[in-house]
Amino acid sequence: DAKTTQPPSMDCAEGRAANLPCNHSTISGNEYVYWYRQIHSQGPQYIIHGLKNNETNEMASLIITEDRKSSTLILPHATLRDTAVYYCIGISSNTGKLIFGQGTTLQVKP
Amino acid sequence: NAGVMQNPRHLVRRRGQEARLRCSPMKGHSHVYWYRQLPEEGLKFMVYLQKENIIDESGMPKERFSAEFPKEGPSILRIQQVVRGDSAAYFCASSPRDSLNSPLHFGNGTRLTVT
Numbered sequence: 500d501a502k503t504t505q506p507p508s509m510d511c512a513e514g515r516a517a518n519l520p521c522n523h524s525t526i527s528g529n530e531y532v533y534w535y536r537q538i539h540s541q542g543p544q545y546i547i548h549g550l551k552n553n554e555t556n557e558m559a560s561l562i563i564t565e566d567r568k569s570s571t572l573i574l575p576h577a578t579l580r581d582t583a584v585y586y587c588i589g590i591s592s593n594t595g596k597l598i599f600g601q602g603t604t605l606q607v608k609p
Numbered sequence: 610n611a612g613v614m615q616n617p618r619h620l621v622r623r624r625g626q627e628a629r630l631r632c633s634p635m636k637g638h639s640h641v642y643w644y645r646q647l648p649e650e651g652l653k654f655m656v657y658l659q660k661e662n663i664i665d666e667s668g669m670p671k672e673r674f675s676a677e678f679p680k681e682g683p684s685i686l687r688i689q690q691v692v693r694g695d696s697a698a699y700f701c702a703s704s705p706r707d708s709l710n711s712p713l714h715f716g717n718g719t720r721l722t723v724t
Contacts (some may be wrong), residue, residue: 531710542613542700542715543652550710594665596642597705597713599652 517574521587613716634703
């Protein structure tokens with residue numbers, strides 16, 4: 500399983516883009532990078548995932564470096580409701596289980 | 610399309626009682642994962658099940674905890690003789706698991722309080 504490293508906390512101004520980095524230097528070739536968030540003890544919410552190419556959906560964009568050793572989650576226009584703990588996860592190639600780290604606590608400020 | 614349903618949302622048990630937590634996966638999902646989140650801590654994997662089979666139980670405590678996912682009905686996480694240290698939020702996730710390209714979708718959890 501890929502080990503991921505994220506900054507423990509970040510701030511972002513409301514309406515600005517939030518860029519959340521993640522290092523996953525041990526990721527193997529067939530492991531996807533997944534992003535989830537947890538808002539105040541609710542169940543984790545799926546955001547986006549990718550393998551090699553950059554991805555975009557209605558929630559966010561995911562930029563994966565060419566060597567796949569790191570990625571950045573981009574919330575293009577952060578709102579107060581985006582305040583949450585964001586997890587970057589390398590998914591197990593054996594069982595598909597997610598191994599959660601400590602994540603990044605994003606605080607969106609007015 | 611209903612999401613992952615967990616019940617009860619809150620469960621209070623006295624020490625020594627049994628706790629049963631239920632998880633109904635999303636329609637069409639045959640893979641279920643259970644996670645535990647202790648107060649102020651991260652999410653820890655407990656067990657991964659397919660219908661009628663336990664695939665990975667590497668995160669389950671050795672005693673008092675069991676899980677099942679029968680052919681019909683919800684997945685059940687059972688904790689026997691609960692202790693105060695079992696107080697936590699228990700989350701269930703489901704997936705169609707047709708590939709690693711299938712996200713897990715989580716329920717909103719059961720909050721167990723042991724008094």
